[in-house]
Amino acid sequence: MARIKIEKNSSRKEVIVSKAAALFREKGFKAASMRDLAESVGVEAASLYNHIKSKTELLHEICFGVANRFMHKMDEVEAGSTSAIEKVEQLIRFHIDEMVNHYEEVYVSDREWKHLADPYLSNFQTQRRMYRKRFAAIIEEGIRNKEIKKIDAPTAVLILLHAIGGIESWHRSTQKINASNLTDNMITILVGGLELK
Amino acid sequence: MARIKIEKNSSRKEVIVSKAAALFREKGFKAASMRDLAESVGVEAASLYNHIKSKTELLHEICFGVANRFMHKMDEVEAGSTSAIEKVEQLIRFHIDEMVNHYEEVYVSDREWKHLADPYLSNFQTQRRMYRKRFAAIIEEGIRNKEIKKIDAPTAVLILLHAIGGIESWHRSTQKINASNLTDNMITILVGGLELK
DNA sequence: AATATTTGCTAACATCCGTTAGTATATTAT
DNA sequence: ATAATATACTAACGGATGTTAGCAAATATT
Numbered sequence: 001m002a003r004i005k006i007e008k009n010s011s012r013k014e015v016i017v018s019k020a021a022a023l024f025r026e027k028g029f030k031a032a033s034m035r036d037l038a039e040s041v042g043v044e045a046a047s048l049y050n051h052i053k054s055k056t057e058l059l060h061e062i063c064f065g066v067a068n069r070f071m072h073k074m075d076e077v078e079a080g081s082t083s084a085i086e087k088v089e090q091l092i093r094f095h096i097d098e099m100v101n102h103y104e105e106v107y108v109s110d111r112e113w114k115h116l117a118d119p120y121l122s123n124f125q126t127q128r129r130m131y132r133k134r135f136a137a138i139i140e141e142g143i144r145n146k147e148i149k150k151i152d153a154p155t156a157v158l159i160l161l162h163a164i165g166g167i168e169s170w171h172r173s174t175q176k177i178n179a180s181n182l183t184d185n186m187i188t189i190l191v192g193g194l195e196l197k
Numbered sequence: 198m199a200r201i202k203i204e205k206n207s208s209r210k211e212v213i214v215s216k217a218a219a220l221f222r223e224k225g226f227k228a229a230s231m232r233d234l235a236e237s238v239g240v241e242a243a244s245l246y247n248h249i250k251s252k253t254e255l256l257h258e259i260c261f262g263v264a265n266r267f268m269h270k271m272d273e274v275e276a277g278s279t280s281a282i283e284k285v286e287q288l289i290r291f292h293i294d295e296m297v298n299h300y301e302e303v304y305v306s307d308r309e310w311k312h313l314a315d316p317y318l319s320n321f322q323t324q325r326r327m328y329r330k331r332f333a334a335i336i337e338e339g340i341r342n343k344e345i346k347k348i349d350a351p352t353a354v355l356i357l358l359h360a361i362g363g364i365e366s367w368h369r370s371t372q373k374i375n376a377s378n379l380t381d382n383m384i385t386i387l388v389g390g391l392e393l394k
Numbered sequence: 395a396a397t398a399t400t401t402g403c404t405a406a407c408a409t410c411c412g413t414t415a416g417t418a419t420a421t422t423a424t
Numbered sequence: 425a426t427a428a429t430a431t432a433c434t435a436a437c438g439g440a441t442g443t444t445a446g447c448a449a450a451t452a453t454t
Contacts, residue, residue, distance in 0.1 A: 002432085003421090003432075004431085004432095027311070030225060030227035030228045031227045033411065033412085034412060034413085035411085043431095043433095044432070045412085046413080046433075046435090047432050047433070050430075050431055054412080055411095055413090115228065149389070151382050151385055152374055152378065155367065155383065158363035158367060159363055159383060159387070161363065165359050165362075169359075170352065177349050177352065182352060185348050186352065186356060188348055188390070189348060189353060189356055189387075189390040189391060192346070192389070192390045193387055193388075193389045194386060194389075200450075232440090240402070241403060243404080243405090243443080244402050244403070246442095246443070246444080247400075247402075248401085251442080252442065252443090
């Protein structure tokens with residue numbers, strides 16, 4: 001009887017969630033089976049249910065874990081007394097950092113949230129919509145202050161967020177430049193594209 | 198017994214593929230069942246198999262249809278005698294146009310190709326890799342000609358392609374700006390971010 | 395009109411899925 | 425050491441899935 005090994009400061013449930021994130025990223029939520037997950041954890045499928053309620057709960061944990069981190073960062077950035085363009089840069093850097101260091105969770109939260117069930121689904125969608133609105137508001141502030149080009153702010157947000165999602169490909173690429181170079185390149189292109197000089 | 202209605206110049210198979218694209222976009226390939234598809238086509242599930250070989254074949258059709266269009270455009274752009282930055286702009290415009298006018302297929306090809314089965318899977322991945330290499334080569338040419346900022350070309354390609362993928366959100370948004378405005382905004386940000394002035 | 399072909403239907407299959415029940419074993423608390 | 429709890433196992437369930445077989449109706453061809 002092989003128990004799930006746990007590291008310091010982490011429950012068995014957290015181990016399962018983490019393995020689930022990797023699996024959902026690789027195969028997609030629907031295509032990843034509980035039996036797959038069990039194998040990756042090193043246990044029989046039924047045993048997982050001593051630690052979790054359902055497969056969907058795993059997706060909740062992943063998606064809201066990520067969403068909460070972004071929301072807190074947004075609170076922090078908004079509260080700061082920096083220019084709009086600096087705020088944008090802070091957010092982009094955070095996104096890249098999250099994508100680099102919590103790759104699996106962020107990726108899954110981005111692409112698999114559709115499979116959440118209500119009320120989590122609507123909750124998640126609302127949070128996502130709010131985040132984008134707040135991001136767009138910062139860009140609009142930048143436009144008013146003549147720091148940023150006159151563009152459609154919601155469109156700019158879409159571009160930024162999805163561009164960052166592209167790190168997914170970088171992450172799995174064989175010849176990757178290092179993370180700090182990657183960040184600099186992205187900032188150059190994205191902030192450079194927004195900035196009014 | 199209600200037959201599948203066909204428009205001029207389209208087979209019944211094409212109708213099915215088109216409905217499949219819409220369904221795969223909405224639910225994801227794995228979550229969309231053949232019974233779902235049958236209902237959307239207006240027929241029983243088994244009847245679909247008079248026109249197609251398998252569910253996966255539908256995904257082949259969608260993914261390679263899209264991939265071929267992009268490859269042909271790349272041939273055309275490469276052959277033209279324009280500056281590198283103009284080539285980049287042509288490609289971006291084509292991507293946006295494809296995303297706006299063939300939304301479902303492009304979206305599915307982008308996000309669901311994982312579920313292709315070999316040998317189609319490796320074939321598709323190779324095509325995708327080649328396309329990006331050719332795109333990156335154009336950017337590198339632009340850097341040599343001092344049209345484009347000194348950035349990592351593969352990273353720039355990732356950003357561009359994923360940024361365009363963001364049109365997905367625009368497409369379903371309720372308050373969308375019109376397609377031509379969208380394109381202009383994207384060109385401003387993306388080409389503006391690359392250009393060395 | 396007769397025949398051949400295409401397209402649809404119902405029924406059923408084998409397989410996989412998430413999950414539960416019941417039980418055995420390992421760990422922790424007393 | 426004993427009791428209590430946490431964790432794992434085997435077995436099985438009901439339901440969904442992709443697909444096939446066999447047959448009926450619609451359409452196309454002669």
